[in-house]
Amino acid sequence: MTTATAMKYSSIKRAKSRSKAIHVALIAVSCLLAVVFAFPLYWLLRGAFVSHSEILARPPVFFPKEPGIENFRLGLERIQFLRQLWNSVSIVVPYVIGTVLTTSFAGYAFAKLRFPLRGMWFVLVISSMMLPSAVTLLPQFSLYTSLGLAGKPALIIPAFFCAGGNAYFVFLLRQFFMTIPVELSEAAKIDGAGHFRIYSRIMLPLIRPAMIVVALFSFINCWNEFFYTMIYLKTEADYTLPMGLYIVNGMRIRTMSRSWPLHWSSPLPAWCFS
Structure with missing residues (x-):
C-alpha cells in the first residue's frame, strides 16, 4: 500500500x-x-x-x-491641426447623436409597434444595405448644392437628420428591442405611459450596451470618413483631421529626402484619433 x-x-x-x-x-x-x-x-x-x-x-x-518633439511641431505647422480637429469634432458629435436617436426610434418602431406593412418596410430598410453609396452620391451633392450647404459647416445639419440611414444599426437595435419582454410595455401602458415614455424610460436603459456599440461604430465611421469630406469641403480651413493628415502624407512625394521624421510622426495622431 x-x-x-x-x-x-x-x-x-x-x-x-x-x-x-x-x-x-x-x-x-x-x-x-x-x-x-x-x-x-x-x-x-x-x-x-x-x-x-x-x-x-x-x-x-x-x-x-x-x-x-521637433517633428510634431513641424507637423502641426504644416496643417491647421487644432482647426481641423475642431472641424472633425463638430461633424462627428451631431452625427453620432443623430445616428443613436434615429436608429433607436426606427428599431423600436419595427420591434414594438404595430402598423400596416411593417414587414415590407423593414425589408426595404434592410435592402438599402445592398445599395452602393456611389448611387446616392450625385443626388445628395445636387441637393446640398441647391440648398447652398456644399462646402459650408452647415453641412452637419443634414448629417444630423440623415444619420439614421444606416440600416445595419436599425437591424441591430431592433433585435435588441425584440428581446425585451412585451409584459414590460403592457404594464407601463396600464399605468398610463405612452410610447415615448415607454421608449425613453423602459426600453433605452435596457438596450444601453447596444446603443454604446452603435455610438462607437458611428463615431469611427464618421471620424475616418474621407471620400465625402473630400467632395463637399472645398477649403483647407474646413477640412477634417483625416484630410489634413492626408495632406501631410502627400508632402512625401515632394519632400521625401528632407522630411523623413515628419512622415514617420504623422501616423501617430491618426492612431490617437481613429
Whole structure:
C-alpha cells in the first residue's frame, strides 16, 4: 500500500513538473511573439522622435541619442491641426447623436409597434444595405448644392437628420428591442405611459450596451470618413483631421529626402484619433 502511494505521488509530481515546464515555455514563446509584433510599432515611435540623420544612419540607431518633439511641431505647422480637429469634432458629435436617436426610434418602431406593412418596410430598410453609396452620391451633392450647404459647416445639419440611414444599426437595435419582454410595455401602458415614455424610460436603459456599440461604430465611421469630406469641403480651413493628415502624407512625394521624421510622426495622431 505504501509503495502504491509513493508511485502515485511520484507520477503526480512528474505531471506537475511537465505542466510547469510547458507553462514556462508558453510564456517564453508569448513574450517572444509580443516583442516581434511590437517592434514595428516601437520603430515607428522611435522614428517620430529622432532627427533626419538618425533616421538614415547605418547601422541603425535603435535608441534615440537626442530625442525631441521637433517633428510634431513641424507637423502641426504644416496643417491647421487644432482647426481641423475642431472641424472633425463638430461633424462627428451631431452625427453620432443623430445616428443613436434615429436608429433607436426606427428599431423600436419595427420591434414594438404595430402598423400596416411593417414587414415590407423593414425589408426595404434592410435592402438599402445592398445599395452602393456611389448611387446616392450625385443626388445628395445636387441637393446640398441647391440648398447652398456644399462646402459650408452647415453641412452637419443634414448629417444630423440623415444619420439614421444606416440600416445595419436599425437591424441591430431592433433585435435588441425584440428581446425585451412585451409584459414590460403592457404594464407601463396600464399605468398610463405612452410610447415615448415607454421608449425613453423602459426600453433605452435596457438596450444601453447596444446603443454604446452603435455610438462607437458611428463615431469611427464618421471620424475616418474621407471620400465625402473630400467632395463637399472645398477649403483647407474646413477640412477634417483625416484630410489634413492626408495632406501631410502627400508632402512625401515632394519632400521625401528632407522630411523623413515628419512622415514617420504623422501616423501617430491618426492612431490617437481613429
